[in-house]
Amino acid sequence: MERILIIGAAGQIGSELTLELRKIYGNSNVFATDVKDAPADIKESGPFQLLDVMDDKHLIHFVIRNKITQIYHLAAVLSGNAEKLPTQAWHINMDSLMNILEVAKLVEDVRKVFWPSSIAVFGNSTPKTGTPQLTVMEPSTVYGISKLAGERWCEYYHKRYNIDIRSLRYPGLISYKTEPGGGTTDWAVEIYFEAVRKKSYNCFLSEDVSLPMMFMEDAINATIKLMETDKANLACHSSYNITGPSLTPRQVAVDIRRHIPGFDITYHPDFRQSIAESWPSSIDDSELRTSIIWKPRFDLQQITDSMIEEIRNKV
Numbered sequence: 001m002e003r004i005l006i007i008g009a010a011g012q013i014g015s016e017l018t019l020e021l022r023k024i025y026g027n028s029n030v031f032a033t034d035v036k037d038a039p040a041d042i043k044e045s046g047p048f049q050l051l052d053v054m055d056d057k058h059l060i061h062f063v064i065r066n067k068i069t070q071i072y073h074l075a076a077v078l079s080g081n082a083e084k085l086p087t088q089a090w091h092i093n094m095d096s097l098m099n100i101l102e103v104a105k106l107v108e109d110v111r112k113v114f115w116p117s118s119i120a121v122f123g124n125s126t127p128k129t130g131t132p133q134l135t136v137m138e139p140s141t142v143y144g145i146s147k148l149a150g151e152r153w154c155e156y157y158h159k160r161y162n163i164d165i166r167s168l169r170y171p172g173l174i175s176y177k178t179e180p181g182g183g184t185t186d187w188a189v190e191i192y193f194e195a196v197r198k199k200s201y202n203c204f205l206s207e208d209v210s211l212p213m214m215f216m217e218d219a220i221n222a223t224i225k226l227m228e229t230d231k232a233n234l235a236c237h238s239s240y241n242i243t244g245p246s247l248t249p250r251q252v253a254v255d256i257r258r259h260i261p262g263f264d265i266t267y268h269p270d271f272r273q274s275i276a277e278s279w280p281s282s283i284d285d286s287e288l289r290t291s292i293i294w295k296p297r298f299d300l301q302q303i304t305d306s307m308i309e310e311i312r313n314k315v
């Protein structure tokens with residue numbers, strides 16, 4: 001029987017992944033934790049506790065006491081926020097991962113770990129379109145440097161200590177339940193909320209910068225599929241490329257007008273423009289798709305239809 005610990009259960013990914021895992025493994029077997037309070041459905045459907053992943057002693061006690069067998073470590077400082085406080089972001093992103101890897105090494109019951117990487121591991125010298133799994137990686141952001149270093153540590157712990165750690169290089173994730181905070185791809189979520197609330201959006205990127213994106217439902221399905229796949233099928237022990245549609249702010253704005261004809265968008269690029277320009281515009285994730293036999297379901301139109309409908313229900 002699996003007993004699963006989620007770190008960052010109140011965040012953009014955690015608030016949805018926790019509920020999906022509870023459907024599969026049983027409410028009482030999925031332990032949601034965060035440094036901040038969680039949404040009501042997380043707290044009411046199963047165990048929730050405040051837990052700081054930076055506190056290694058508290059973390060290992062929690063894991064042993066609750067007989068945890070799998071850990072999903074989803075807490076991180078995203079790309080935009082990390083540029084504001086570089087050394088703090090490095091400390092949080094790296095030390096939290098090292099704490100998890102050490103727990104997985106020390107506690108025998110822990111058999112599997114999931115940790116997200118990002119398209120931010122790529123940089124200006126990486127081929128921009130159809131970016132392959134294996135390529136030049138010279139990230140220029142603190143977030144990207146921490147994710148690339150994290151990937152190397154994951155592979156190291158796999159090789160040296162036989163830790164079964166699995167990872168995906170998420171693109172920008174588009175979701176209506178919990179908004180992201182401080183990322184460069186946040187515009188692709190904000191644009192829908194602002195379209196419904198105000199019929200206008202002031203975008204912090206220019207109109208034609210293209211970035212790989214994915215609807216949250218696809219990201220959750222791929223993550224669970226990756227974790228359930230037989231280890232023998234997984235050749236990559238750093239992190240797999242994964243993607244849905246590549247989107248520009250202008251394309252999304254045009255598509256939103258199918259639902260909200262008067263939607264108005266303005267562009268005032270800030271410091272995140274150069275981060276976006278350093279990332280790939282499209283990703284080749286064929287290695288993942290053959291390893292876990294998966295493909296995304298949502299294209300731009302389907303994402304827009306779901307986002308507008310769900311946000312209208314909320315506001």
Ligand code: SER
Nearest residue numbers: 078079118183184185
């Ligand atoms: N969504 C993240 C960010 O923009 C990228 O992984 O920081």
